[in-house]
Amino acid sequence: MPPKKSKTAPKDSPAGKPEQHNDEPKPKNEPATNDETTSTKRKKDASSDEPQKAPRRSGRGALKSSPSHRQLLNYLLSNACEDLCRPDEEAKDIATRGSIKTYSGSVMNPFEELLSAAILSRPISHRLGLRTIRTVFNDPYNFNSAHAVQKAGHEKHLQAVYDARTQHKDKTAAEIGQIADTVLERFTSKGDTEGTELGKALSDSDGDVDAALDAIKSGIKGIGETGMKIFLRRVQWLWMGGFPYVDDRTQGSLKRLGLPEEAAKLEGLLKGNWSKLDAGNVAGKGEEARQRRAFVVVLERAIGADLEGKVDQVLEAAAGGG
Known part of the structure; x- marks a missing residue:
């Protein structure tokens, strides 16, 4: 389980530009509470195609119909679901710039x-x-590897976060550089010239994912328990020792959709329906890798729809999918 010590970050040191404040909505933080041990496997329940129970109601009233688990999984894995699980701003950015890397829709390296x-x-x-x-x-910017970040230098890190119009710009820029430096120094294997895989974190821990997470958390200032939970939620399809894993923040989103909150039950449901799902667009080399990737996609679509307040729309669209 990711360690419980909260993260800290270096103080801002303005680089000739005043910190700008955004009138963004209040952040929806991911609470750092106790999870079950991530590497512990639980007994998998049999799959079910029964309609889910008690879907959430919107202000407009009850849903017209509830999708079966199979319909819901099928819709969550579809390209049609993506725009309901991302901010409108991101959808507009994609429409303007074309094929770009996004957190909600792209396969990323560790x-x-x-x-x-x-x-x-x-x-x-x-x-x-x-x-x-x-x-x-x-x-x-293309900060897609530790080497690319290190080569860019601090001024480019700072310019990137100013271009993003985010908050805590100086802290974030400093953290970007520090993460890259530490990954290259401590967590990059010899064959990984770009510093993308974090393979040494696993090999130094004899493949123990919990130990690798502990090493990363203690080695990189500013990444705390919440960050490790987010990281494992996404990387578990590649770091098989941590699979299956559902963090506590995502459990609430799964519950609102009527899906199992427990990792083993959700994996069993997905695996039991796999042959009947349209999952041709799911990434991964080999059937098992694709099933693990599909598990991660379901988690991300669930939390994305929840954060965007579009759970009811996802349920309605899934129910209409046949």
Whole structure:
């Protein structure tokens, strides 16, 4: 389980530009409470295609119909679901810029996931966090590896966060550079020239994911328990020792959709319905990897729809999918 010590960050030191304040909505922080041990497997329940129970009602009244679990999983894995699970601002950015890397829709390497987790665990709105991620991972910055970040230098890190119009700019810029430096110094294997895989964190821990997370958390200042939960939620399909894992923040989102909150039960439901799901667009080499990736996609779509207040719309669209 990720350690419980909360994160800290270096103080802002303005670089000739005043800190600008955004009238963003209040941040929706991911609470850092106790989870079950992430590497412990639980007994998988049999799959079910029964309609889910007690879907959430909107202000407009009851839902017209409730999707079965199979319908819901199928819709969550579809491309059609993406825009309901991301901010409108992100959808407009994609429409303007075309194919860009986004947290909600792209496959990321472990370094990108770690940097994203650090950004999203800051006390800012989810929308600002996603905007920052889109800015640093795309042109003209392309901070997609520890080596690329280190090569760019602090002034580029600072310019990127100013372009993102986020908050805590100086702290975030300093943290971006520090994460890259530490990953290259401590967590990069010899064959990983770009510093994308964090393989040494696992090999030094003999494959123990919990120990690797402890090492990362203690080695990188500013990444706390919440950041480690976000990171593991996303990277578990690649770090198999941590699979299946559902953090406490995402459990609430799954519950609102009527899906199992427990990791093993959700995995069992997905696996039991796998042959009947339209999952051709799910990434991964081999069937097992694709199933693990689908598990992560379901978690991200669930929490995305919840944060955007579109749970009812997802349920209605899934129910109409046949």
